[in-house]
Amino acid sequence: MQGLVLKSTGKWYNVELDGGQIVKATIRGKLRIEGLKTTNPIAAGDWVEIEFDDRTGKNNFTSPEIETIEDNSKATKKAKAKKAKRNKERLQSEEEQNELEVEVNYCIKSIVPRKNYIVRKSTNLSKQMQILAANVDHAYLVVTLKSPVTQIAFIDRFLVSAESFRIPTSILFNKVDLFGEDEHLLLEGLTAIYSKIGYACHPISAQNEEDVLFLREEINGKQVMISGNSGVGKTTLVNSLDPSFSLRTGEISSVHEQGKHTTTFAEMHQLQTGGYIIDTPGIRAFGVIDLEKDHIAHYFPEMRALIGACKFHNCKHLNEPQCAVKKAVEEEEISASRYQSYLQLMQEDQSDPYRRNDFV
Numbered sequence: 001m002q003g004l005v006l007k008s009t010g011k012w013y014n015v016e017l018d019g020g021q022i023v024k025a026t027i028r029g030k031l032r033i034e035g036l037k038t039t040n041p042i043a044a045g046d047w048v049e050i051e052f053d054d055r056t057g058k059n060n061f062t063s064p065e066i067e068t069i070e071d072n073s074k075a076t077k078k079a080k081a082k083k084a085k086r087n088k089e090r091l092q093s094e095e096e097q098n099e100l101e102v103e104v105n106y107c108i109k110s111i112v113p114r115k116n117y118i119v120r121k122s123t124n125l126s127k128q129m130q131i132l133a134a135n136v137d138h139a140y141l142v143v144t145l146k147s148p149v150t151q152i153a154f155i156d157r158f159l160v161s162a163e164s165f166r167i168p169t170s171i172l173f174n175k176v177d178l179f180g181e182d183e184h185l186l187l188e189g190l191t192a193i194y195s196k197i198g199y200a201c202h203p204i205s206a207q208n209e210e211d212v213l214f215l216r217e218e219i220n221g222k223q224v225m226i227s228g229n230s231g232v233g234k235t236t237l238v239n240s241l242d243p244s245f246s247l248r249t250g251e252i253s254s255v256h257e258q259g260k261h262t263t264t265f266a267e268m269h270q271l272q273t274g275g276y277i278i279d280t281p282g283i284r285a286f287g288v289i290d291l292e293k294d295h296i297a298h299y300f301p302e303m304r305a306l307i308g309a310c311k312f313h314n315c316k317h318l319n320e321p322q323c324a325v326k327k328a329v330e331e332e333e334i335s336a337s338r339y340q341s342y343l344q345l346m347q348e349d350q351s352d353p354y355r356r357n358d359f360v
């Protein structure tokens with residue numbers, strides 16, 4: 001039978017079966033996965049083939065053996081050992097301790113081919129990939145201009161990634177109730193930039209149910225994900241969308257004006273008004289997965305629109321003469337901050353393990 005993965009702890013999975021029953025499942029035996037090697041082979045939003053298996057049961061988790069097809073190098077083995085160690089450490093986390101006494105009596109046999117997924121690259125030296133969510137119809141990026149401040153570069157890196165995975169995205173500017181004059185001006189500027197490119201922008205106060213009513217309609221019938229830095233109000237928003245939820249939210253640290261990574265695992269919630277929303281843990285830095293330099297401009301829709309207009313067909317829009325993109329930047333048709341983000345991605349050396357230009 002098939003089930004829909006609501007939550008992945010890395011150790012077990014909450015899976016919704018036909019008819020709405022939610023069961024816990026683990027991976028037994030070998031799970032062969034095609035494509036990317038990631039830290040989490042199965043993500044919230046995945047459809048899986050699942051079977052009842054009473055050999056599992058209380059506290060009887062087997063370490064899943066994940067095999068990425070065509071990748072069995074020494075480096076992979078090392079990475080596996082490291083991962084096993086990390087998983088063990090993670091077990092100590094409060095959340096898993098609380099949930100250890102669970103019955104897990106289903107096992108996952110395979111993943112149903114995905115419509116799409118969104119991946120970020122870890123910004124530490126390991127450079128491992130993490131699937132944030134699978135089968136995403138729409139992404140909502142929550143941005144705050146205060147408590148905490150979301151970096152423009154972070155916004156652009158997320159959008160480039162979403163474009164590369166072909167996931168339509170809207171921007172929710174949250175915590176407008178905290179805005180002073182400066183933030184209102186900034187909001188106006190950013191809304192002008194991003195809505196011109198085609199990204200819907202909505203100023204909201206996630207605590208205010210009225211402010212997010214429009215989202216219930218947008219989400220109905222879809223499977224959407226919500227992302228952004230820690231503390232921007234993602235979980236608060238999910239709670240406002242469905243008053244029957246009381247998901248845990250966290251204070252902002254008063255010293256650093258940053259969130260405290262309250263949500264630790266991505267989890268998909270079904271809204272009473274229809275549709276599924278995947279609440280994800282706050283991302284500190286968004287490592288964009290290796291993109292061909294020649295393709296990066298395609299993931300900036302305002303640059304994509306100018307393809308063919310430069311003198312050279314293989315123009316990289318850096319220093320080439322008669323470049324339509326640079327002309328558009330000079331004429332302020334393309335925003336300087338977006339072009340800056342483009343330059344940063346072009347200059348990034350994907351292979352340099354000591355690269356330090358990910359944004360915190």
Ligand SMILES: Nc1nc2c(ncn2[C@@H]2O[C@H](COP(=O)(O)OP(=O)(O)OP(=O)(O)O)[C@@H](O)[C@H]2O)c(=O)[nH]1
Pocket residue numbers: 174175176177178204205206207208229230231232233234235236237248249250251252259260261262263264280281282283
């Ligand atoms: N003033 C104000 N505070 C908000 C708003 N939305 C959320 N908050 C507060 O911001 C803090 C962080 O909210 P969370 O919903 O936990 O943030 P999150 O994005 O889920 O954070 P992580 O789970 O750590 O990624 C909480 O104290 C919320 O009450 C808002 O619109 N206005």
Ligand SMILES: [Mg+2]
Pocket residue numbers: 234235236248249262263279280281282
């Ligand atoms: Mg949260």
Ligand SMILES: [Zn+2]
Pocket residue numbers: 310315316317318320322323324325326
């Ligand atoms: Zn050009």
